Amino acid sequence: MTRREWARRALPLLSMQAGSAFAYDLLIRGGHVIDPSQNLSAVRDVAIAGGKIARVAENLSPAVARQTLDARGKIVTPGLVDVHVHVYDGVAPLGIPADPNCIAKGATTVVDAGSAGAHTFPGLRQYVVRMVETRVFALLNISVVGQSTLSTDNPFGELLDLRYANPKLAIRTIEQNRDVILGVKIRLTKNIAGENDLRALALAQEAAQAVNLPLMVHIGGTHSPVEAIVSRLRKGDLITHSFRGGDGGILDGRGRVIGEVRKAMENGVLLDVGHGAGSFSFATAEATFRQEIYPGTISSDVHQFNVDGPVFDLATTLSKFLLLGMSLEEVVRRATWNPAQAFPFPHQPGTLKVGAVGDVAVFEMREGKWVFTDSLGATRTGERRLTPVATVKAGRVYGNAVIPVVRV
Ligand SMILES: [Zn+2]
Numbered sequence: 001m002t003r004r005e006w007a008r009r010a011l012p013l014l015s016m017q018a019g020s021a022f023a024y025d026l027l028i029r030g031g032h033v034i035d036p037s038q039n040l041s042a043v044r045d046v047a048i049a050g051g052k053i054a055r056v057a058e059n060l061s062p063a064v065a066r067q068t069l070d071a072r073g074k075i076v077t078p079g080l081v082d083v084h085v086h087v088y089d090g091v092a093p094l095g096i097p098a099d100p101n102c103i104a105k106g107a108t109t110v111v112d113a114g115s116a117g118a119h120t121f122p123g124l125r126q127y128v129v130r131m132v133e134t135r136v137f138a139l140l141n142i143s144v145v146g147q148s149t150l151s152t153d154n155p156f157g158e159l160l161d162l163r164y165a166n167p168k169l170a171i172r173t174i175e176q177n178r179d180v181i182l183g184v185k186i187r188l189t190k191n192i193a194g195e196n197d198l199r200a201l202a203l204a205q206e207a208a209q210a211v212n213l214p215l216m217v218h219i220g221g222t223h224s225p226v227e228a229i230v231s232r233l234r235k236g237d238l239i240t241h242s243f244r245g246g247d248g249g250i251l252d253g254r255g256r257v258i259g260e261v262r263k264a265m266e267n268g269v270l271l272d273v274g275h276g277a278g279s280f281s282f283a284t285a286e287a288t289f290r291q292e293i294y295p296g297t298i299s300s301d302v303h304q305f306n307v308d309g310p311v312f313d314l315a316t317t318l319s320k321f322l323l324l325g326m327s328l329e330e331v332v333r334r335a336t337w338n339p340a341q342a343f344p345f346p347h348q349p350g351t352l353k354v355g356a357v358g359d360v361a362v363f364e365m366r367e368g369k370w371v372f373t374d375s376l377g378a379t380r381t382g383e384r385r386l387t388p389v390a391t392v393k394a395g396r397v398y399g400n401a402v403i404p405v406v407r408v
Pocket of ligand 1: 084085086113274276301
């Protein structure tokens with residue numbers, strides 16, 4: 001979809017005036033602005049000039065804005081930051097196109113979590129990062145081949161042969177691409193790493209520590225117990241698929257959060273959601289929340305095998321956390337300010353502070369009875385569904401496609 005086609009979708013909300021001497025390029029008017037970075041949750045106008053946030057205040061005059069986006073009755077947040085997606089479309093078998101699934105759904109900044117390794121990263125940079133409208137960053141897979149296999153068709157993962165884990169090559173690739181690569185990724189499930197998990201983890205840590213970037217570790221169904229994995233992580237590292245069901249998750253056999261997981265969190269390790277096709281369970285999240293353990297970042301892990309459900313997009317994942325009892329402010333924080341702090345993004349995303357990049361997401365909160373499904377096929381009925389209606393990137397407006405969800 002071209003930028004113009006998206007813009008057309010948002011047209012009913014947009015008005016424009018002729019002339020040249022305007023204080024603002026865009027005024028997003030009258031929405032309920034939620035910006036956890038400045039503890040703001042109130043009706044405000046957001047003005048953008050020169051691609052950056054120029055003012056957030058009440059009753060700014062549309063007369064001084066070239067374009068006005070009518071956001072009355074809508075929710076306005078910083079452009080969402082999704083730290084776990086797969087957008088190496090056409091190369092990683094689970095890749096999907098970035099733009100229709102990210103920027104068109106409110107996520108202006110995304111992190112491709114390990115689709116590419118050192119050998120396949122140049123293509124990600126050349127054919128995705130450079131070509132799409134979504135701001136795409138990457139975590140480099142410690143395996144040089146990245147996520148080049150598929151668990152259904154050829155279930156022999158990227159770390160079964162440990163020789164593919166090459167810290168030296170990873171470090172070199174990261175040093176040469178620090179503007180795009182913000183961390184290291186490793187998947188440790190048995191069919192991916194076999195019995196190599198802890199040795200592969202050590203190699204990934206060697207790379208991450210050498211370049212001083214976070215490591216994101218995919219847990220679940222591992223050869224070694226999760227305790228052995230999480231106790232090795234350092235401040236700033238992320239556990240993804242934290243709320244998965246089944247074995248190898250963060251709960252013990254009696255449903256209690258494992259002590260080593262609590263300890264890792266105390267040491268500054270973040271729990272990331274990474275919903276995915278097999279990695280989010282309502283029951284796990286409910287049990288975890290009862291023990292007052294919450295995600296640090298909410299990400300979608302949207303890819304080929306969940307984009308048509310149960311994930312759909314990040315906004316749907318956020319709606320699931322609303323139905324689990326988190327407030328809208330708490331949920332938005334975990335998809336804006338928290339992920340923005342988790343990685344060294346070069347462009348200051350996740351905030352509407354004056355001077356920050358002019359990335360904004362506009363949502364409708366649709367009330368009703370919405371049935372949401374987790375990765376195990378379990379369902380819960382929620383009353384609110386956060387629905388993307390427009391996205392703004394550096395002051396330019398994109399419309400959004402609305403995804404149907406079963407309604408009862
Ligand atoms: Zn993933």
